[in-house]
Amino acid sequence: MKRLLPFLVFMGLVGLFGFGIWWNTWHDARYVPSPLIGKPAPDFALPKLDAPGQTVTKASLLGKPYLLNVFASWCVACAEEHPVLMADARQLGIPLVGYDYKDEPDDARRWLREHGSPYDLVIADQPGRTAIDFGVYGAPESFLIDAKGVIRYKHIGPLTPEVIAKELLPAIAAAKREAP
Amino acid sequence: MRLRLAMLAALLMFAGAAFATSGAIEPLPFKDHAQEVRFQNLTKQLRCMVCQNENLADSNADLARDLRLEVFQLMQQGKSDAEIKQYLVDRYSDFVLYDPPLKPGTLLLWFGPLAILLAGGAVVALAVRRRSRGNGASDNDKPAADRPGADEAADTGDDW
Amino acid sequence: MTPELGQLALVLAFLLAVAQGVLPLIGAWRGNRALMAVARPAAAGQAVFVAMAFGILAWAFLRFDFSVQYVADNSNLALPWYYRIAAVWGAHEGSLLLWILILNLWTVALAALSHKLPEVFAARVLGVMGLVAIGFLAFIIFTSDPFGRLLPMPADGADLNPVLQDPGMTFHPPVLYMGYVGFSVAFAFSIAALLGGEVEQAWVRWARPWTNAAWGFLTLGIVAGSWWAYAELGWGGWWFWDPVENASFMPWLVGAALIHAQAITEKRGGLRAWTLLLSIFAFSLSLLGTFLVRSGVLTSVHAFASDPRRGVFILAFLAVVVGGSLLLYALRAPKVAGGKPFRVVSRETALLIGNLMLATAAAMVLLGTLFPLLGDALHLGRISVGPPYFGLLFPLLMLPVVLLLPFGPFLHWGNADGGVLKQVALRAGIAAAACAIVAAFFVHGQLKAVAGVAATVWVAVGVLLYALKRWRELPRGRRYPAEMAGMLLAHLGVAVFVTGVLLSESLSVTHDVRLAPGQSEAIAGYAYRFDGVHRVEGPNWRADQGVVTVLRDGRTVAVMHPQKRTYAREQVQTESAVDAGLFRDLYVALGEPMDANNVEGAWALRLYYKPFVRWIWGGGLLMMLGGFVCAGDRRFRIKRIAAESAAATGAIAPQESPA
Numbered sequence: 001m002k003r004l005l006p007f008l009v010f011m012g013l014v015g016l017f018g019f020g021i022w023w024n025t026w027h028d029a030r031y032v033p034s035p036l037i038g039k040p041a042p043d044f045a046l047p048k049l050d051a052p053g054q055t056v057t058k059a060s061l062l063g064k065p066y067l068l069n070v071f072a073s074w075c076v077a078c079a080e081e082h083p084v085l086m087a088d089a090r091q092l093g094i095p096l097v098g099y100d101y102k103d104e105p106d107d108a109r110r111w112l113r114e115h116g117s118p119y120d121l122v123i124a125d126q127p128g129r130t131a132i133d134f135g136v137y138g139a140p141e142s143f144l145i146d147a148k149g150v151i152r153y154k155h156i157g158p159l160t161p162e163v164i165a166k167e168l169l170p171a172i173a174a175a176k177r178e179a180p
Numbered sequence: 181m182r183l184r185l186a187m188l189a190a191l192l193m194f195a196g197a198a199f200a201t202s203g204a205i206e207p208l209p210f211k212d213h214a215q216e217v218r219f220q221n222l223t224k225q226l227r228c229m230v231c232q233n234e235n236l237a238d239s240n241a242d243l244a245r246d247l248r249l250e251v252f253q254l255m256q257q258g259k260s261d262a263e264i265k266q267y268l269v270d271r272y273s274d275f276v277l278y279d280p281p282l283k284p285g286t287l288l289l290w291f292g293p294l295a296i297l298l299a300g301g302a303v304v305a306l307a308v309r310r311r312s313r314g315n316g317a318s319d320n321d322k323p324a325a326d327r328p329g330a331d332e333a334a335d336t337g338d339d340w
Numbered sequence: 341m342t343p344e345l346g347q348l349a350l351v352l353a354f355l356l357a358v359a360q361g362v363l364p365l366i367g368a369w370r371g372n373r374a375l376m377a378v379a380r381p382a383a384a385g386q387a388v389f390v391a392m393a394f395g396i397l398a399w400a401f402l403r404f405d406f407s408v409q410y411v412a413d414n415s416n417l418a419l420p421w422y423y424r425i426a427a428v429w430g431a432h433e434g435s436l437l438l439w440i441l442i443l444n445l446w447t448v449a450l451a452a453l454s455h456k457l458p459e460v461f462a463a464r465v466l467g468v469m470g471l472v473a474i475g476f477l478a479f480i481i482f483t484s485d486p487f488g489r490l491l492p493m494p495a496d497g498a499d500l501n502p503v504l505q506d507p508g509m510t511f512h513p514p515v516l517y518m519g520y521v522g523f524s525v526a527f528a529f530s531i532a533a534l535l536g537g538e539v540e541q542a543w544v545r546w547a548r549p550w551t552n553a554a555w556g557f558l559t560l561g562i563v564a565g566s567w568w569a570y571a572e573l574g575w576g577g578w579w580f581w582d583p584v585e586n587a588s589f590m591p592w593l594v595g596a597a598l599i600h601a602q603a604i605t606e607k608r609g610g611l612r613a614w615t616l617l618l619s620i621f622a623f624s625l626s627l628l629g630t631f632l633v634r635s636g637v638l639t640s641v642h643a644f645a646s647d648p649r650r651g652v653f654i655l656a657f658l659a660v661v662v663g664g665s666l667l668l669y670a671l672r673a674p675k676v677a678g679g680k681p682f683r684v685v686s687r688e689t690a691l692l693i694g695n696l697m698l699a700t701a702a703a704m705v706l707l708g709t710l711f712p713l714l715g716d717a718l719h720l721g722r723i724s725v726g727p728p729y730f731g732l733l734f735p736l737l738m739l740p741v742v743l744l745l746p747f748g749p750f751l752h753w754g755n756a757d758g759g760v761l762k763q764v765a766l767r768a769g770i771a772a773a774a775c776a777i778v779a780a781f782f783v784h785g786q787l788k789a790v791a792g793v794a795a796t797v798w799v800a801v802g803v804l805l806y807a808l809k810r811w812r813e814l815p816r817g818r819r820y821p822a823e824m825a826g827m828l829l830a831h832l833g834v835a836v837f838v839t840g841v842l843l844s845e846s847l848s849v850t851h852d853v854r855l856a857p858g859q860s861e862a863i864a865g866y867a868y869r870f871d872g873v874h875r876v877e878g879p880n881w882r883a884d885q886g887v888v889t890v891l892r893d894g895r896t897v898a899v900m901h902p903q904k905r906t907y908a909r910e911q912v913q914t915e916s917a918v919d920a921g922l923f924r925d926l927y928v929a930l931g932e933p934m935d936a937n938n939v940e941g942a943w944a945l946r947l948y949y950k951p952f953v954r955w956i957w958g959g960g961l962l963m964m965l966g967g968f969v970c971a972g973d974r975r976f977r978i979k980r981i982a983a984e985s986a987a988a989t990g991a992i993a994p995q996e997s998p999a
Contacts, residue, residue, distance in 0.1 A: 003613075003670040006617060006621075006670075007666035007667050007669070010663060010666050011663060013710075014659045016713060016714060016717060017631065017635070017651075018655060019713075020638075020651075020713050021637060021651040021652055021655065027716075031722075033273065034272075035269070035271070036270075036271070102242065128243075128246050129246075129250075132247065132250055132271060134271070135272050137229035137272065205930075205931030205944045205945065205946040206852055206931065207852045207853050207944055208852070213851075216851065225726070225727070227726065232639055232640060233582055233583070233639045238573075238575045273722065274723060275721075275723065276724070277724060278725070278726025278728050279729060280724065280725055280729065285715070285720035285721065285723075288714075289707065289711045289729070292704075293703065293704035293707065293733055293737070296700050296703050297696070297697075300699065300700055301696060304692045304693065304696050308684055308688075308689050308692065309684075311681050312681065312683050
């Protein structure tokens with residue numbers, strides 16, 4: 001039995017590597033779950049993209065759930081996500097707030113003009129300072145924030161119809177149930 | 181095909197974090213050299229979120245630069261290394277720490293080597309005891325050079 | 341010389357590998373000499389075809405045959421010829437071909453030098469080498485064809501990854517592979533011994549020079565890689581505990597343990613099962629490294645582009661080769677501990693402790709490297725394990741080894757003389773303490789540096805005392821047999837390495853500055869004066885090149901030219917400037933211009949002062965040299981097998997249990 005030990009340990013390793021290959025075929029190695037889920041969203045005060053004089057704060061958005069979608073005109077995957085948002089934003093039943101991340105406001109405005117805007121409101125974080133509080137690391141990212149300002153769900157990467165149907169809509173329904 | 185697309189998307193998602201191996205060089209207005217050293221040591225222990233296994237100190241990614249500045253500012257505010265690490269963990273999870281904190285999930289990591297060492301040590305101790313007990317490791321195991329027939333022994337190489 | 345010929349050559353090589361892997365083993369089993377005799381010609385033929393395939397790929401690179409996908413992906417018209425040669429192993433497919441070529445080189449060497457081995461044993465060893473070759477040739481033929489066509493043929497290719505366009509990097513993979521693959525020889529010997537029932541331990545003596553040589557190559561490969569990372573990446577670091585680095589370090593650690601275990605088994609007959617197991621581990625970890633680098637299972641800066649299909653293939657291969665070997669070990673390894681008895685204070689005990697520490701260190705590196713994956717598998721959350729973890733545990737595990745080193749050669753086999761040991765400890769201890777106290781003044785009480793000096797002196801004094809003793813006591817010509825000289829060199833290498841690591845880690849100065857032309861910045865007594873930036877052109881890049889003049893007490897010490905290069909596909913690569921010295925390196929990396937308009941012409945620069953950093957690689961080279969010198973010992977050359985094996989069998993027969 002003692003002599004079988006190296007073999008058994010090695011087979012354990014083979015199992016682990018098998019898992020690793022399987023896991024990597026459908027996970028991005030850089031996907032890291034956010035520790036902010038279930039916690040209050042960070043306080044923020046950011047200008048509107050279209051009216052830089054007006055500031056939007058966390059408090060001003062409290063009262064009903066909304067989806068905060070981090071995007072940028074330089075972000076290639078955001079362009080891929082954009083048509084999905086254009087098509088499905090209405091069906092979410094909650095406001096869609098665009099979060100323009102580390103972007104030249106002019107570029108962002110032109111981008112939205114060209115592609116159309118799915119957003120009810122767009123806030124701009126040009127320095128990217130507030131994004132650190134949100135733990136943003138790769139646009140696009142989407143945060144579902146409930147009426148009390150708690151982050152209920154986060155998706156990293158482009159939203160797809162499948163993700164919306166399987167993950168986002170149930171999360172929205174749950175958020176609405178608790179705080180209509 | 182779907183898989184291919186998903187992987188492509190994942191790749192593109194981080195396109196903002198440009199791949200570059202050139203070092204991240206930026207002079208910051210440190211109070212003194214000691215603070216600069218502290219900053220260098222701390223950013224080496226933190227992981228860049230968007231890179232292929234690079235630390236904050238070396239990464240040229242945009243986000244890494246932002247986080248370095250954040251670390252610098254927190255230092256200026258008098259935050260300790262532990263507080264700064266906690267600040268980043270609160271936002272990005274334990275993944276940012278190259279030094280995984282000790283908790284139930286990492287017990288194996290931190291104490292596994294000790295367990296292996298103890299188990300191996302026990303085996304070695306037993307082997308040594310067994311081999312050294314009783315019959316003599318005695319005079320005939322003195323260096324072969326002292327024995328008759330040293331020339332022959334030289335060939336087996338155990339005269340030293 | 342069409343690339344299709346390369347494919348054909350690989351297929352033929354594969355068929356010959358099947359012949360080499362299967363027939364001699366059957367022959368050895370059945371006692372059929374004709375089948376056993378297949379091994380050598382099959383190995384030679386396979387090597388010829390693999391060399392042909394390799395030559396065809398190199399030729400395709402040399403004459404810019406962009407109709408070959410691999411050539412088009414990894415070179416272009418502007419790439420100089422020497423980097424086009426290096427581009428052959430610049431990506432996955434070609435580096436695999438290099439791996440196979442090197443496996444063939446080792447096999448041919450083995451075939452040529454094994455004529456004096458017992459016929460059955462040699463047939464088994466070559467057969468096992470053939471089995472390994474089958475796996476790799478199948479891998480390249482079925483998943484990683486380097487000769488695939490790209491039609492229509494593009495007018496120009498892409499580029500060799502600029503990171504690889506460096507002399508250190510052209511040299512690093514072949515040498516590293518020499519080490520990795522070299523362990524296949526020790527592996528083949530032990531599998532052959534297990535297959536044959538391991539009735540004698542003579543195989544260990546035959547395996548020793550191969551193990552030492554492979555370990556020497558692996559050491560050199562790691563040193564080259566580390567030096568490249570230091571000089572090229574612009575981070576000034578020499579080791580990052582990245583998974584890919586760890587993948588080369590694990591076989592190195594196990595190889596070091598194996599070298600010492602083989603010494604016990606050969607000379608005293610003990611530890612046979614452990615030596616067999618370590619031989620299997622050393623090569624298994626080399627294979628594991630290949631898997632980790634090419635499967636994409638772990639995140640690394642250096643990994644090849646990954647493809648799950650390849651990952652599955654190597655994993656299956658790994659499972660068969662390593663799993664099969666370990667199963668064979670479980671069934672056939674000697675059950676009874678053999679060998680001459682020894683006292684508690686003896687060289688055997690010291691080597692056992694050393695082996696334990698090295699093996700535990702390898703296990704620790706494996707655990708730390710794989711733990712993030714384990715974290716994913718067990719849903720422990722995403723975890724990073726990096727330098728702080730390894731940097732804490734590794735020195736702790738190596739401390740006992742360093743403490744034991746000076747005693748090594750003074751310890752007799754079987755029963756050591758305690759009085760001599762005390763004397764050595766006293767002398768080395770006093771020297772170490774004295775040097776540490778002196779050093780403490782120079783380094784302003786930096787504990788790490790003081791510890792480094794003490795450890796180095798401790799080890800070096802032990803080694804030198806022993807060399808001196810041999811000098812005094814023995815006549816010329818018998819003082820330092822190659823095996824011992826190699827050991828002394830390698831142990832001295834450890835001392836030099838420890839100095840390099842601890843002094844450079846603790847005393848280095850790194851400073852990021854903004855300098856306009858004419859301005860200077862002083863670090864560690866050197867004034868770095870920035871003299872501006874100009875444009876330079878290389879064969880396939882253009883660069884901003886800074887000029888930095890380093891002065892000490894007003895005298896110019898060095899004029900340095902750090903570059904920021906832009907390659908064919910707009911990839912930016914820093915080329916640091918290093919002024920090397922025995923006691924310090926001066927090192928400058930060029931950053932970015934400080935502002936968009938750059939009226940002043942100010943740039944960001946990173947300045948380093950790195951004392952003793954060269955000793956790190958110097959120590960590594962001494963260890964390598966030790967391995968090679970040891971491998972060259974006349975004693976290991978096989979003379980008359982019949983007589984020797986009879987003697988060996990006779991010596992240990994009483995403890996033998998027929999398997």
